[in-house]
Amino acid sequence: MSTLDPAAVFRQEAQELLEQLEQALLDLEHAPDDDDLINSAFRALHTVKGSGAMFGFDAVAAFTHHVETAFDLVRKGKVAPSRALIAVGLAAKDHMRRLIEAPDLAEAADGDAILQSLKQIVGGPSASAAASTAAAETTPENAPEAASPEGTSTWRIRFRLARDAMAMGTNPLLLLDELRGLGVATVVARTEGVPALEEMAATECHLAWDVVLTTSQPRTAIEEVFMFVIDDMELSIDALGMAGEGRRIGEILVDRGDVAQQAVDAAVAAQMPLGTLLVKSGEVSPDTLAAALAEQQHVRTGLGAGASPSALPGSGQGGTKGTAKGADSIRVPAERLDELMDRVGELVIVQSRLSQVAASSNDVEVKAIAEEIERLAHELRDTTMGVRTVPIGSLFGRFRRLVHDLANELGKRIELVTVGEETELDKTVIERLNDPLIHLIRNAIDHGLEAPEGRAAAGKPAAGRITLTACHAGAEVMVSISDDGRGLDRARIQSRAEDQGLVPPGAKLSDAELFQLIFEPGFSTAKEVTSLSGRGVGMDVVKRAIEGLRGKIDIASTPGEGTRLTLRLPLTLAIIDGLLVRVGTGRYALPLSAVEECVELSAEEDARSRGRSFLNIRGDLVPFLRLRELFQVTEPPDRYQKAVIVSFGGRRVGLVVDQVIGNHQTVIKSLSKLHADVETFAGATILGDGAVALILDIANLVKLGMAYENRFKAAS
Amino acid sequence: MMPNASNGDVGKIVFEGARTLRNAEETHAALMSAMKAHAVLEIDCGALDEVDLSFVQLLLAARKSARNAQRILKLAQPVSGALRDTLHRGGFLMTAELAAGIPAPTDQTTDSDFWLHTEAR
Numbered sequence: 001m002s003t004l005d006p007a008a009v010f011r012q013e014a015q016e017l018l019e020q021l022e023q024a025l026l027d028l029e030h031a032p033d034d035d036d037l038i039n040s041a042f043r044a045l046h047t048v049k050g051s052g053a054m055f056g057f058d059a060v061a062a063f064t065h066h067v068e069t070a071f072d073l074v075r076k077g078k079v080a081p082s083r084a085l086i087a088v089g090l091a092a093k094d095h096m097r098r099l100i101e102a103p104d105l106a107e108a109a110d111g112d113a114i115l116q117s118l119k120q121i122v123g124g125p126s127a128s129a130a131a132s133t134a135a136a137e138t139t140p141e142n143a144p145e146a147a148s149p150e151g152t153s154t155w156r157i158r159f160r161l162a163r164d165a166m167a168m169g170t171n172p173l174l175l176l177d178e179l180r181g182l183g184v185a186t187v188v189a190r191t192e193g194v195p196a197l198e199e200m201a202a203t204e205c206h207l208a209w210d211v212v213l214t215t216s217q218p219r220t221a222i223e224e225v226f227m228f229v230i231d232d233m234e235l236s237i238d239a240l241g242m243a244g245e246g247r248r249i250g251e252i253l254v255d256r257g258d259v260a261q262q263a264v265d266a267a268v269a270a271q272m273p274l275g276t277l278l279v280k281s282g283e284v285s286p287d288t289l290a291a292a293l294a295e296q297q298h299v300r301t302g303l304g305a306g307a308s309p310s311a312l313p314g315s316g317q318g319g320t321k322g323t324a325k326g327a328d329s330i331r332v333p334a335e336r337l338d339e340l341m342d343r344v345g346e347l348v349i350v351q352s353r354l355s356q357v358a359a360s361s362n363d364v365e366v367k368a369i370a371e372e373i374e375r376l377a378h379e380l381r382d383t384t385m386g387v388r389t390v391p392i393g394s395l396f397g398r399f400r401r402l403v404h405d406l407a408n409e410l411g412k413r414i415e416l417v418t419v420g421e422e423t424e425l426d427k428t429v430i431e432r433l434n435d436p437l438i439h440l441i442r443n444a445i446d447h448g449l450e451a452p453e454g455r456a457a458a459g460k461p462a463a464g465r466i467t468l469t470a471c472h473a474g475a476e477v478m479v480s481i482s483d484d485g486r487g488l489d490r491a492r493i494q495s496r497a498e499d500q501g502l503v504p505p506g507a508k509l510s511d512a513e514l515f516q517l518i519f520e521p522g523f524s525t526a527k528e529v530t531s532l533s534g535r536g537v538g539m540d541v542v543k544r545a546i547e548g549l550r551g552k553i554d555i556a557s558t559p560g561e562g563t564r565l566t567l568r569l570p571l572t573l574a575i576i577d578g579l580l581v582r583v584g585t586g587r588y589a590l591p592l593s594a595v596e597e598c599v600e601l602s603a604e605e606d607a608r609s610r611g612r613s614f615l616n617i618r619g620d621l622v623p624f625l626r627l628r629e630l631f632q633v634t635e636p637p638d639r640y641q642k643a644v645i646v647s648f649g650g651r652r653v654g655l656v657v658d659q660v661i662g663n664h665q666t667v668i669k670s671l672s673k674l675h676a677d678v679e680t681f682a683g684a685t686i687l688g689d690g691a692v693a694l695i696l697d698i699a700n701l702v703k704l705g706m707a708y709e710n711r712f713k714a715a716s
Numbered sequence: 717m718m719p720n721a722s723n724g725d726v727g728k729i730v731f732e733g734a735r736t737l738r739n740a741e742e743t744h745a746a747l748m749s750a751m752k753a754h755a756v757l758e759i760d761c762g763a764l765d766e767v768d769l770s771f772v773q774l775l776l777a778a779r780k781s782a783r784n785a786q787r788i789l790k791l792a793q794p795v796s797g798a799l800r801d802t803l804h805r806g807g808f809l810m811t812a813e814l815a816a817g818i819p820a821p822t823d824q825t826t827d828s829d830f831w832l833h834t835e836a837r
């Protein structure tokens with residue numbers, strides 16, 4: 001704990017809160033009457049402000065304060081959550097993020113401009129700082145329900161210890177801790193009794209405390225806390241019970257004896273926020289008012305929300321009720337998980353060596369242990385992979401903002417639907433999916449969806465629909481982006497591809513083949529270039545990024561109905577199931593997910609196909625590559641050559657090898673920088689006997705095979 | 717702890733290690749003499765690793781003295797570490813969020829402003 005930088009803790013928490021704020025704002029656009037959303041936005045702002053001040057992010061706290069004030073008015077129904085307000089809210093959220101993450105880059109002028117427009121929307125003077133005090137003076141009608149859990153009661157405990165209590169060995173902090181142990185406590189120290197330095201003896205105790213405690217324990221339990229110090233102290237324990245709910249601050253102050261009823265009446269007559277007035281007139285000190293506000297807040301939320309700012313490391317409390325969720329989860333730095341994954345990788349390698357040794361041994365006991373370790377290593381691998389996964393919803397959530405902004409920019413109405421947010425995927429994969437998905441969504445919105453007139457003409461609803469879907473399929477995750485737009489234009493893609501010499505003129509291509517062409521570098525059919533897309537930069541980058549994740553992209557499109565792009569991604573990047581093959585004396589691994597089947601390449605077929613290199617797989621011609629030739633192996637070939645049929649992006653290629661050895665848990669190790677541009681290999685792995693096997697890059701080999709096929713097609 | 721009289725009339729006093737009831741008399745004396753010597757006194761609590769309520773109380777008392785004598789007393793930086801933990805445990809900081817909306821009279825900044833350096837607002 002001691003190594004944690006509190007500022008970093010705040011930044012991380014703030015990031016989550018800002019995401020919560022953004023989600024709430026975006027949802028509000030569709031459901032402006034949803035109180036939960038308004039409260040969620042308000043809570044996020046409130047916590048950012050409070051924690052910001054606590055951790056010294058003063059600019060953040062000061063800025064957020066004004067935004068919070070505005071949303072407090074929304075919460076109280078005084079201002080409607082209009083689109084304009086939501087737009088400013090989003091801008092404010094961006095500014096807060098800048099203030100937190102890169103304060104040097106945040107322009108004060110930007111913040112002022114945002115606050116200015118905020119002020120215009122919520123109506124000038126009422127948005128002054130005093131509104132925050134007014135916030136605490138919510139009337140009972142619109143105060144959130146104080147649902148006191150069954151069987152609990154709330155007590156107001158006020159105590160002042162004997163002057164010599166500390167000198168006699170009493171530690172008031174321990175008493176407070178004991179009170180906290182009884183239930184949910186809001187503790188406020190009263191410091192007015194502390195005299196000036198010159199009038200005070202160093203060891204005397206002049207402090208007093210107000211504690212509001214919600215507990216299921218009886219009154220006697222509270223009295224027991226003070227059992228050993230009760231003699232010379234002042235102590236009052238009053239039941240607040242349900243009567244305390246939603247009370248006005250004036251009632252609380254009078255009830256506490258902090259101020260006379262007349263003063264409250266006078267303040268009410270003056271029609272100003274009561275707390276402000278009482279402080280200004282000197283009736284109560286700011287600290288006294290704050291203590292009373294704390295009591296009000298404790299009773300109102302029923303949780304003592306303000307009692308333990310959740311930002312405080314080690315406070316262990318989840319903050320306000322809407323966000324209380326983290327009690328049974330812990331935060332772990334990502335690099336530690338990477339380290340863990342590395343160790344598991346090493347273990348899997350050593351385990352496969354052990355299995356190999358055990359297999360050649362006659363010792364039954366060793367074999368039994370090796371099997372046990374194998375089982376455990378696999379379980380550990382699966383568990384570790386599970387630890388690294390996060391729901392893809394966190395990624396989808398980010399795109400809602402993107403869609404919202406693009407819709408405004410392009411003047412299109414767009415509805416974003418997300419399905420399968422709970423689908424879990426390796427954290428690294430999710431992070432690296434961000435940019436490609438942004439590209440694809442932009443493309444779908446810009447090219448795919450028609451303008452409102454076009455949609456009306458096609459008899460479609462005015463709002464275009466973008467659907468993001470995620471689901472598990474075996475060891476892969478499918479993420480798809482679909483739109484209900486005009487669909488891909490076959491003819492135009494084909495003519496463009498012919499112009500660019502990507503396909504021979506008049507070539508007959510299947511949909512899948514044709515659509516893959518849009519991933520070629522420099523390919524664009526857009527008639528006009530917008531700021532978003534149409535420059536032909538992007539789709540090839542997207543494809544490279546997805547292939548970098550060992551994933552694939554499939555496209556399906558129906559003219560007039562829409563387009564669906566499906567990304568198929570492996571669950572993790574670190575360990576894969578591989579198929580081990582031998583070519584000459586070298587062993588190579590293939591990702592098992594790419595393998596379709598293994599067939600024998602009979603001598604006749606081999607002879608027949610000489611020069612053409614095509615296999616007949618149930619009527620389909622599949623090109624094949626002789627890895628022996630590719631790797632320039634000089635040893636004589638095995639008598640029975642095997643062809644492993646692999647597929648990538650819907651295309652198949654046979655790889656001719658000497659022997660198919662079998663399944664192998666492949667821990668991927670990247671190649672050195674020196675070998676980074678060797679395209680045939682995607683990495684290396686360590687085998688059970690300690691030897692190194694190279695992992696074949698399927699995407700690249702398929703491309704090579706296609707080159708053969710195209711040459712053949714062009715010739716025939 | 718080393719009172720430091722350089723830099724014109726702005727005094728600085730640095731507390732480090734443990735400041736508890738055991739050395740409260742010493743803390744008291746140090747604060748007294750530093751406040752006599754300087755119109756503006758900055759207290760650096762960044763290097764404290766153990767404090768109890770006696771220390772918190774002495775700072776509050778010094779704050780009151782400074783206010784009475786029209787002098788300025790401030791912390792070198794917002795509270796952190798052991799001091800912040802003690803303040804939090806003792807219920808001194810919990811009003812910070814609530815106090816943020818309360819307009820303080822010019823001569824009466826709130827305690828939370830003092831601890832958290834929010835008085836500039």
